[in-house]
Amino acid sequence: MTPARIVVVGTGYVGLTTGACLASLGHSVTCADVDRAKVSRLAAGRVDILEPGLADLVARGIAAGRLQFVVGAREAVRDAQAVFLCVPTPMGAGGSADLRAVEAVAAEIGDVLPAGCALVTKSTVPVGTSKRIQEMLGRADVPVVSNPEFLREGTAVADFLGPDRIVVGSDDRAAAQWVGELYAELDAPLVVADAASAELVKYAANCYLALKLSYVNSIAELCERLGADIDLVTEGMGYDRRIGRTFLKPGPGWGGSCLPKDTSALVKVAESVNYDFRMLTSAIDENIAQRDRIVAKIAGAVGGTLAGARIGVLGLAFKAGTNDLRDSPALAVSSVLCALGAELVAYDPAVDGGIDGMTLVDDAYQVAKDADVVVVLTEWAEFKQLDWRAMAELMEGIDVVDTRNLLDPRVIVDAGLSWQGVGRPRAAARISVS
Incomplete structure (x- = not known):
């Protein structure tokens, strides 16, 4: 597949692993976060997360010019072909998933996303979230795709690059198929749903x-x-x-x-x-x-x-x-x-x-x-x-x-x-x- 321009929003376990691994597959990846100090450390190749292989992958991505880190997502997404939302969805009041971070990012970038750009939820979100985000965006030209992560802490890089399966889902099947093809370099079953x-x-x-x-x-x-x-x-x-x-x-x-x-x-x-x-x-x-x-x-x-x-x-x-x-x-x-x-x-x-x-x-x-x-x-x-x-x-x-x-x-x-x-x-x- 032709390398894609990808923005990853959030640089926690899921976001940083996703960004570094997608860059290692040949894509051009920009990781955005609101924490300026963290972005500065990552841009210098300093990884705070204890995760085998991750720091090396980040360093190689930066050296190859395929991985960069910026503060804020709004400007970064203007020419993106896919935007991965990797922000926290912690337990909220009463036990439900707290989607405020996901919704805040969608609201922040919704009007500047290029037509045809896939907005991908990598964070774990309840059933119905893709539909909810689509309604928030109010844009038929921006497909929302679910692409859940299956990463275990301590083996996250190995899990990403050697997955049991890749799951993508959208009510726009062509968009889901395209997101699945971002992982074409990996030898894993693709479930399109x-x-x-x-x-x-x-x-x-x-x-x-x-x-x-x-x-x-x-x-x-x-x-x-x-x-x-x-x-x-x-x-x-x-x-x-x-x-x-x-x-x-x-x-x-x-x-x-x-x-x-x-x-x-x-x-x-x-x-x-x-x-x-x-x-x-x-x-x-x-x-x-x-x-x-x-x-x-x-x-x-x-x-x-x-x-x-x-x-x-x-x-x-x-x-x-x-x-x-x-x-x-x-x-x-x-x-x-x-x-x-x-x-x-x-x-x-x-x-x-x-x-x-x-x-x-x-x-x-x-x-x-x-x-x-x-x-x-x-x-x-x-x-x-x-x-x-x-x-x-x-x-x-x-x-x-x-x-x-x-x-x-x-x-x-x-x-x-x-x-x-x-x-x-x-x-x-x-x-x-x-």
């Missing part, structure tokens, strides 16, 4: 993953009560091709920038058409229950009362490979522990700065000093490489609560500590008898 179907795909996919995670956390709880091992159970499940191996790892609950807001938004969309999506609301309730079960497990490790307990926390980001704290289950658990009077000392290799209610340190071993219990809340691989004998010498207590089943229980026990995971048999410390 109507606008409503394309918008629903993203919610349907994310909410299914949330259901799967809540389900495996429920099975893990059953394992603990029945004396089974979740690792063996999920191994047996995962060989079934109808189920697969992904999203079968229990943990402290699901979170991040997508699943909490998308599950809530789809419940609200269902309510708007008088459908009680009980399966999804149950998954949300189960996620909250999982957090509370983890808190209870930690409380049990310190004798039942968290008030005054010193707890060492390993990991704060919502998952390993990112510095994103948005709706982090690690923070959700930590906040409850703080509210119940515990003293928290935390370490995360990608997180710095202050977090209310806890002391943040820059070394994992400081977490263990005088700790009544050490808790693993994010699955950073480096925690497996710690000298757990040294950790044990620093601790006051002997319990390690591993909410990610990350550590080898034998290593923990050999260090003179007890290990508790999720859905797995407890490994108790060996008590020496003199």
